Amino acid sequence: MKELLEILEALKPGVDFKTEQHLIDDRILNSLEIMELVTEINDTFDISVPLNLVLPENFQSIDSIYAMIQRVLDEE
């Protein structure tokens, strides 16, 4: 979780990722930032997030992003 928080804070400084629950609905993260985020996640966690998991609900909060990473790790 700590590594993920570091990635998010580097991606978009000034956002309180610990509490924010609507990163997509409130347009805090756009498609370009999602792309950058997934690339960073793939590199850091040595996984490959599949396209079918790149859904708005998986990027709404740090918890949902972390749950998605766990899911990919479990499946791999």
Place this chain on the structure above:
Amino acid sequence: MAFHSFLYLPFFLGSAVLSYYLVPARYRNIPVFLFSILFYIMTSRQYILFLFITAVTVFWASQLLDRWNQDFKEKRRTLDKDTRKQYKLFYERKKKRLLYSIVLLNFLILLFLKYGNFFGSVVESLLQACGLSADIPLLSLVQPLGISFYTLQACGYLIDISREKYRAEPHFFRFCLFLCFFPQIVEGPIARYDQFGFQLQKERRFDPQQFSFGLQLILWGLFKKIVLADRINMFVNTVFTPSEQYVGLYVVLGAAAYTFQIYTEFSGCIDIVRGSASLFGLSLPENFRQPFSSVSINEFWQRWHMTLGAWIRDYIFYGISFSAPYQKFSKKLRHLFSGHFGKWLNAVIPLFFVWFFMGLWHGASWKYVLYGLYYYILIASGMLLEPLFFKFRQLFHIHPDHTVWRLISQIRTLLFVMVGMLLFRADTFSQAVQMLRSVWTNFSISRLFDSSLPTMGCDRHDMAILLFGFLLVFTAGILQKRNIRIREAISTLPLPVRWGLFYTGIFLVIILGAYGKGYDPAGFIYAQF
């Protein structure tokens, strides 16, 4: 059959709605389907064959993909990790082969019918440039109604099934209705199955509020189309007719007028479409969300033609960015170029395909390709210069959400959009460049005060109506931006006030509508795509 015609609104839509409510709730898709087929045959006749090919191939492939998804899910429970990986790879390959073949087939139909002659001319020019003589004859191709919209909708559905976003629709006719629903087929919005298709699986009973809201939305759409867009059309046509007379300030006014025309027309059409769907108890996704309040070009495209933007984002941008080959390439790229430049490069490569597709989707000519690339250059350069903008804001202690800064950003975005609209509307790219050049070389503010403006297709009476309409559209936009639901607010008003408003709306459209002698009502611009 135009949506704002007397044939469509009272007769066709009226008969469809009447038939819909005359049959029991569980059979109500049948009249909608039959009217959709009738609508298609009336407008495109034998070209319904192409729609049928898309429906059959995509439906068949979706059933297979869904079965393979389920097979794998069943099997994986009983398998150890290594065998599961092997099976996964096996199913993924099988799915990809089928998905790519069907998507390719449908895009080839679209490419041939819409872009056949354009590609022919490109090949001819290339051969001639190589010193080879070539004479590729022009084919008399007819573009089936809504092919650019239903092809994207069908392929998006198939990709979603392949990505296991939802289960496949088991009923062929229901799937066909998803593709050919008559209010939607001409100009979209491009819906996903989970946005629209699943509603067709439910029984829909008469909902007076939804019905009334639908009628109000149709009325609002008609006002935007007939009163505003068709009225300003004459002025736009005059400015964009190649001539040495309309230069400089006229070009600025023409670009602004066309921006207003295309917005009121396209969003007006989508209002009629969404309103028509509401009469059948159906809800379609929104396509516009106050686009002119955007502070950047990126944001503008998240608010303008939203369903097309979302389609391109999900299936082209993400499709390329997250593909295994691009991820490998991206790793090397970021290794080679670190920091902001590396990240920028990583994003702008897939973005090129996004904007190339966006441009080409709008039409088969270089003008549209360049229109897409214009936005690509704006977005890519904006991303590259972002650290500079950031430093500038820091230096002058400017908060990005400060009202004045937001206003400046909104005006800047609007000016860029107006240039984009000028490229879009001009007959050729070179005409657009000439017009733009004249803004710098032949600009004279005094033209505003001479007597030429009222002779350009809009007299003072038209200008007064346009100003009134502009203020109305502008106010509606502000209210929506503040999350004030206008139709809900109207429904709380006393009955006489409500009916007074509705009658005012109807009479405004009838009395102020730009039709009859002296007007040249335009067809829906997006209907040709």
